[in-house]
Amino acid sequence: MIHGGDVISYSDKYEGEIIDFSSNINPLGPPDSLKDAISAAYTELECYPDIKYRELKANVAAYLGCDQDQVILGNGAMEIINNVCLLFKRIVVFTPCFIEYIKRPKVLGKSVLKLPLAEGFSIDLEKLENSLQPRDLLILGNPNNPTGLRIPEPVLKAVYDLVISRGAFLLLDEAFFEFCPADYDSISLFKIQSNVCIVRAATKFFALPGLRLGYGFASTGFARKYTEIEMPWSVNAFANAAGRCIFKDKAYIERTKKYIDKERKYMLKSLSQVNWVKTFNSHANFILLKLLKYDEDIVFDKFIKQGFMIRKASTFDGLDKSYIRVAVKDHQSNQKLINLFQE
Amino acid sequence: MIHGGDVISYSDKYEGEIIDFSSNINPLGPPDSLKDAISAAYTELECYPDIKYRELKANVAAYLGCDQDQVILGNGAMEIINNVCLLFKRIVVFTPCFIEYIKRPKVLGKSVLKLPLAEGFSIDLEKLENSLQPRDLLILGNPNNPTGLRIPEPVLKAVYDLVISRGAFLLLDEAFFEFCPADYDSISLFKIQSNVCIVRAATKFFALPGLRLGYGFASTGFARKYTEIEMPWSVNAFANAAGRCIFKDKAYIERTKKYIDKERKYMLKSLSQVNWVKTFNSHANFILLKLLKYDEDIVFDKFIKQGFMIRKASTFDGLDKSYIRVAVKDHQSNQKLINLFQE
Numbered sequence: 001m002i003h004g005g006d007v008i009s010y011s012d013k014y015e016g017e018i019i020d021f022s023s024n025i026n027p028l029g030p031p032d033s034l035k036d037a038i039s040a041a042y043t044e045l046e047c048y049p050d051i052k053y054r055e056l057k058a059n060v061a062a063y064l065g066c067d068q069d070q071v072i073l074g075n076g077a078m079e080i081i082n083n084v085c086l087l088f089k090r091i092v093v094f095t096p097c098f099i100e101y102i103k104r105p106k107v108l109g110k111s112v113l114k115l116p117l118a119e120g121f122s123i124d125l126e127k128l129e130n131s132l133q134p135r136d137l138l139i140l141g142n143p144n145n146p147t148g149l150r151i152p153e154p155v156l157k158a159v160y161d162l163v164i165s166r167g168a169f170l171l172l173d174e175a176f177f178e179f180c181p182a183d184y185d186s187i188s189l190f191k192i193q194s195n196v197c198i199v200r201a202a203t204k205f206f207a208l209p210g211l212r213l214g215y216g217f218a219s220t221g222f223a224r225k226y227t228e229i230e231m232p233w234s235v236n237a238f239a240n241a242a243g244r245c246i247f248k249d250k251a252y253i254e255r256t257k258k259y260i261d262k263e264r265k266y267m268l269k270s271l272s273q274v275n276w277v278k279t280f281n282s283h284a285n286f287i288l289l290k291l292l293k294y295d296e297d298i299v300f301d302k303f304i305k306q307g308f309m310i311r312k313a314s315t316f317d318g319l320d321k322s323y324i325r326v327a328v329k330d331h332q333s334n335q336k337l338i339n340l341f342q343e
Numbered sequence: 344m345i346h347g348g349d350v351i352s353y354s355d356k357y358e359g360e361i362i363d364f365s366s367n368i369n370p371l372g373p374p375d376s377l378k379d380a381i382s383a384a385y386t387e388l389e390c391y392p393d394i395k396y397r398e399l400k401a402n403v404a405a406y407l408g409c410d411q412d413q414v415i416l417g418n419g420a421m422e423i424i425n426n427v428c429l430l431f432k433r434i435v436v437f438t439p440c441f442i443e444y445i446k447r448p449k450v451l452g453k454s455v456l457k458l459p460l461a462e463g464f465s466i467d468l469e470k471l472e473n474s475l476q477p478r479d480l481l482i483l484g485n486p487n488n489p490t491g492l493r494i495p496e497p498v499l500k501a502v503y504d505l506v507i508s509r510g511a512f513l514l515l516d517e518a519f520f521e522f523c524p525a526d527y528d529s530i531s532l533f534k535i536q537s538n539v540c541i542v543r544a545a546t547k548f549f550a551l552p553g554l555r556l557g558y559g560f561a562s563t564g565f566a567r568k569y570t571e572i573e574m575p576w577s578v579n580a581f582a583n584a585a586g587r588c589i590f591k592d593k594a595y596i597e598r599t600k601k602y603i604d605k606e607r608k609y610m611l612k613s614l615s616q617v618n619w620v621k622t623f624n625s626h627a628n629f630i631l632l633k634l635l636k637y638d639e640d641i642v643f644d645k646f647i648k649q650g651f652m653i654r655k656a657s658t659f660d661g662l663d664k665s666y667i668r669v670a671v672k673d674h675q676s677n678q679k680l681i682n683l684f685q686e
Contacts, residue, residue, distance in 0.1 A: 003575055006395075045552075046550045076574075082574060086452075109452065210388040212577070233419060234418055238579070
């Protein structure tokens with residue numbers, strides 16, 4: 001199990017419906033406006049999507065606050081990460097991180113340099129300075145998965161300066177961006193810069209993992225390069241149509257932000273009072289826990305038998321069986337999970 | 344323009360709706376049964392698709408007549424071709440062929456050996472024998488695009504024998520399989536063999552290019568390898584749902600086969616009477632033409648001004664500006680196109 005969300009594989013462990021705390025999706029579900037857009041898009045199925053995705057790129061650009069020719073797209077954020085990796089020989093990551101930062105490059109025949117995060121899961125600038133080489137691709141989760149931490153703005157600026165001075169390239173994976181406190185917006189920060197690409201997705205925040213819509217920002221020159229190597233028509237007609245409504249639903253976006261902020265605080269506070277786990281701070285809609293008793297297998301089995309699926313974390317490079325990750329879900333589910341932790 | 348279907352880019356050339364003869368989609372449109380399946384799948388958007396696609400694989404296996412663990416999937420046939428290329432160092436193709444057989448490997452950093460098709464666009468077994476090396480991936484379109492020709496069964500068997508004796512691997516791209524006369528089924532032929540993979544798709548025959556559902560057959564061992572390197576969740580929730588109905592719609596499948604057979608015959612016959620083109624035989628739902636007067640640009644411009652988009656063929660390796668390709672569409676559109684050819 002290298003990814004969360006595989007409830008089906010455990011459906012025999014519990015009679016009722018398993019509550020999935022292993023994947024990190026907006027508990028409010030997709031925006032209401034989406035349903036009509038999907039119905040309307042049905043007739044578009046029998047045509048190829050616009051190979052240049054002009055309308056979708058315009059919608060994404062308006063949402064991200066960048067130019068249309070700075071928008072890159074993919075079949076989920078994953079495909080964008082995959083495609084960007086294609087353009088580099090060596091990938092540098094800080095562990096623990098999203099497993100695909102390591103797996104995709106390897107599948108693509110690229111070498112991967114893994115640097116450990118420093119104390120408190122922070123970026124070790126000195127290690128980076130000693131390691132980063134020209135034409136390296138540095139991938140950073142912002143917030144990082146599974147740690148849930150945003151990169152502080154001054155650190156990100158220092159990282160970027162180093163990337164530029166080395167002639168390397170920075171890929172920020174911001175698939176969880178909108179869940180985080182509004183500290184800074186990396187796209188505003190890097191809008192007129194080069195050697196940087198910022199990936200976001202409809203998957204997590206708009207609760208649409210089945211839709212497969214990833215999008216991102218890159219400088220015009222890099223976006224052009226990306227377009228040359230991407231697979232044609234990889235964004236499906238429904239994902240294309242979703243771009244017409246989801247980004248405009250400001251009420252939904254605000255409601256989610258507030259909801260997650262409140263629930264994250266509730267869970268962080270409640271979990272910190274559980275004496276058999278150490279709770280790490282998080283800016284995202286998931287929380288990393290260190291198990292002070294038991295290991296991940298015991299906890300996973302205990303919880304699944306009660307109808308809760310948590311995420312074992314030992315598959316993340318740099319973590320062992322004493323870590324698990326839980327999502328921030330709807331209040332009722334969160335309460336139930338907390339109760340279970342307290343038992 | 345390396346692909347057909349980009350009508351939007353030419354919408355200023357004609358006032359009405361352009362009839363697209365440049366992409367090769369079933370003119371009858373998607374099966375009626377699909378609409379309900381898509382509506383029903385709406386609620387699945389907020390969950391990750393089953394990462395193992397158990398139900399979809401079972402549906403595909405029943406349709407293809409193979410085992411569930413022999414099924415491979417992708418975001419369109421294109422992604423399957425891309426993923427299979429990842430597992431080899433050198434790709435061998437016969438030109439002219441679908442452009443992505445050459446482009447994807449290059450993007451992936453693989454070398455490509457291009458062999459020219461022999462007289463009548465047939466496979467040159469001698470050339471293949473002189474060139475094929477261990478661990479090569481040979482990609483053949485069956486029927487081939489843009490020529491529209493199926494590989495005769497004895498030739499395919501000879502090719503496969505050579506592939507096996509060399510320790511190479513054969514990828515058959517059968518994205519247009521169902522449009523062709525029922526001569527033989529390569530999946531029955533190779534069902535218990537190894538070193539072969541057969542790709543098909545919902546895109547063309549089920550008229551669903553916007554859905555992005557590619558699927559294929561491979562030996563169990565190769566299918567396992569494929570699963571290890573593919574991107575997680577690349578098939579979206581709607582494509583997943585389509586698998587529940589489209590393959591069972593036998594009436595639709597039969598209706599389309601008959602329709603295309605009749606229209607192909609009509610077009611082949613009519614076009615062969617046009618004195619300024621040479622018409623090549625086709626088993627598929629598209630026809631390659633050699634222009635005996637004018638070049639592709641002149642013909643394209645003439646036709647687009649009348650509201651018809653044809654496919655220039657010089658972007659296919661091995662063809663020059665004296666070739667174009669046209670789709671087999673609904674009878675009324677076909678008639679109009681033929682009239683234009685006769686003018």
